[in-house]
Amino acid sequence: MEKRELVIIGAGPAGMTAAIYGRRAGLDVLLLERGAAGGQINTTEEIENWPGVQHATGPELGGMFRDHALKFKTEIRSLDVKKVELRGDAKIVVTDKGEIEAEAVIVATGAYFRRLGCEGEAEHIGQGVSYCAVCDGAFFEGEEIAVVGGGNTAVEEGLYLTAFASRVYIIHRRDEFRADRAAVERALANPKIVPVWNSVVERIEGDGAVENLVLKNVKTNEVSNLKVSGVFMFVGQSPCDECVRGLVKAGKEGWILANEHMETSVEGIFAAGDVRSKHLRQVVTAASDGAIAAMGASAYINEQLHLRSALLEPESVTAFFYSGADADQARLSNEAEKIAKEKGKENGKKMPIIDGYKNNRMIEKLGVALPSVVELRRGTVSKAVKVASEADLAEALA
Numbered sequence: 001m002e003k004r005e006l007v008i009i010g011a012g013p014a015g016m017t018a019a020i021y022g023r024r025a026g027l028d029v030l031l032l033e034r035g036a037a038g039g040q041i042n043t044t045e046e047i048e049n050w051p052g053v054q055h056a057t058g059p060e061l062g063g064m065f066r067d068h069a070l071k072f073k074t075e076i077r078s079l080d081v082k083k084v085e086l087r088g089d090a091k092i093v094v095t096d097k098g099e100i101e102a103e104a105v106i107v108a109t110g111a112y113f114r115r116l117g118c119e120g121e122a123e124h125i126g127q128g129v130s131y132c133a134v135c136d137g138a139f140f141e142g143e144e145i146a147v148v149g150g151g152n153t154a155v156e157e158g159l160y161l162t163a164f165a166s167r168v169y170i171i172h173r174r175d176e177f178r179a180d181r182a183a184v185e186r187a188l189a190n191p192k193i194v195p196v197w198n199s200v201v202e203r204i205e206g207d208g209a210v211e212n213l214v215l216k217n218v219k220t221n222e223v224s225n226l227k228v229s230g231v232f233m234f235v236g237q238s239p240c241d242e243c244v245r246g247l248v249k250a251g252k253e254g255w256i257l258a259n260e261h262m263e264t265s266v267e268g269i270f271a272a273g274d275v276r277s278k279h280l281r282q283v284v285t286a287a288s289d290g291a292i293a294a295m296g297a298s299a300y301i302n303e304q305l306h307l308r309s310a311l312l313e314p315e316s317v318t319a320f321f322y323s324g325a326d327a328d329q330a331r332l333s334n335e336a337e338k339i340a341k342e343k344g345k346e347n348g349k350k351m352p353i354i355d356g357y358k359n360n361r362m363i364e365k366l367g368v369a370l371p372s373v374v375e376l377r378r379g380t381v382s383k384a385v386k387v388a389s390e391a392d393l394a395e396a397l398a
């Protein structure tokens with residue numbers, strides 16, 4: 001089976017930034033993409049909030065990211081990742097074109113906006129139909145626009161859009177919003193916000209750009225026209241998490257949970273960009289996640305190589321295992337380090353000191369309790385002594 005150091009799934013802004021950082025850290029990087037490199041930005045005509053580039057189309061910016069990743073000799077391969085599996089210690093990326101074993105995986109598969117599904121929506125995406133107020137709000141300075149939805153996102157983004165638009169109609173199929181009371185009160189108190197109750201959008205019309213919405217009142221069946229130059233759909237966003245669903249922990253609606261190092265619940269699998277549970281889904285935050293994930297993956301891969309050569313390969317070795325998350329154990333590790341230095345001078349051997357909190361899988365694999373002094377013979381535990389104090393430690397290492 002093909003073996004690679006870092007496999008990145010998804011060549012959007014997060015995945016391509018991860019590739020640039022991964023290659024510059026000296027890793028062997030394979031970037032897998034099922035569509036066109038660039039990700040979601042490929043579908044937008046205007047990007048004005050990527051620092052340093054005052055204006056670009058989405059495909060232009062995506063192309064710049066791809067060229068940058070290629071400059072550092074990233075291998076980008078066109079295929080669909082079906083799932084990621086753990087087989088023993090190995091992380092296997094299963095694709096429509098075979099399997100790849102990876103030392104570390106970054107899941108950067110992004111997200112998608114749910115469509116409303118009405119007539120005229122698809123043709124007007126980027127021509128007045130938008131799913132992202134932060135991305136596109138500024139293009140509607142002084143114009144009348146509409147928002148579709150009645151939950152928190154619709155109401156809060158509607159309020160955000162009043163900074164640009166002269167009027168924001170919020171079209172909702174019920175006669176009250178489902179959003180938090182505070183947000184609803186602020187929205188209803190804002191003179192620029194006009195709720196359109198009990199209504200759905202039947203059709204979006206316009207020659208090129210959006211000009212008119214055909215609305216239907218769901219109570220009276222009455223049909224009416226609403227002249228607007230833009231319509232923002234807030235009917236939900238979902239993660240593209242299928243390939244790791246059930247493998248890594250996810251929060252509400254499937255958004256992958258990752259910590260500030262982009263580590264998921266599975267050691268060696270990182271998540272970056274829109275696919276993870278986060279507050280702001282934008283190119284700049286996706287790129288930031290990608291950089292952090294790649295540096296985390298690089299540290300993880302180096303640590304795994306170190307663990308293998310320090311613990312599993314030698315004929316015999318004595319190691320100290322502790323939890324870096326426990327202050328007492330961390331103090332004990334400082335003492336272990338001192339003893340290791342002294343003994344090393346005497347016998348010329350190195351004693352690995354391993355943070356079992358960071359290397360949980362190795363701890364599980366060896367079946368070691370923390371903190372312990374452990375003797376290993378060719379990767380198998382031959383003796384393990386649990387220690388609770390400096391005196392215990394000195395005795396175990398005597």
Ligand SMILES: Cc1cc2nc3c(=O)[nH]c(=O)nc-3n(C[C@H](O)[C@H](O)[C@H](O)COP(=O)(O)OP(=O)(O)OC[C@H]3O[C@@H](n4cnc5c(N)ncnc54)[C@H](O)[C@@H]3O)c2cc1C
Nearest residue numbers: 010012013014034039040081109110135273274281282283
């Ligand atoms: C119309 C529109 C306009 C936007 N405008 C702006 C804007 O002006 N400014 C801004 O900052 N942000 C904007 N955004 C948001 C921005 O595009 C996203 O936040 C950003 O692209 C997220 O990057 P990502 O790499 O996390 O995911 P994505 O861009 O979604 O990329 C994920 C990639 O993974 C691939 N993938 C998914 N699953 C698999 C699989 N199983 N196997 C292989 N490949 C897979 C996908 O094909 C995709 O290419 C806009 C989004 C849209 C839709």
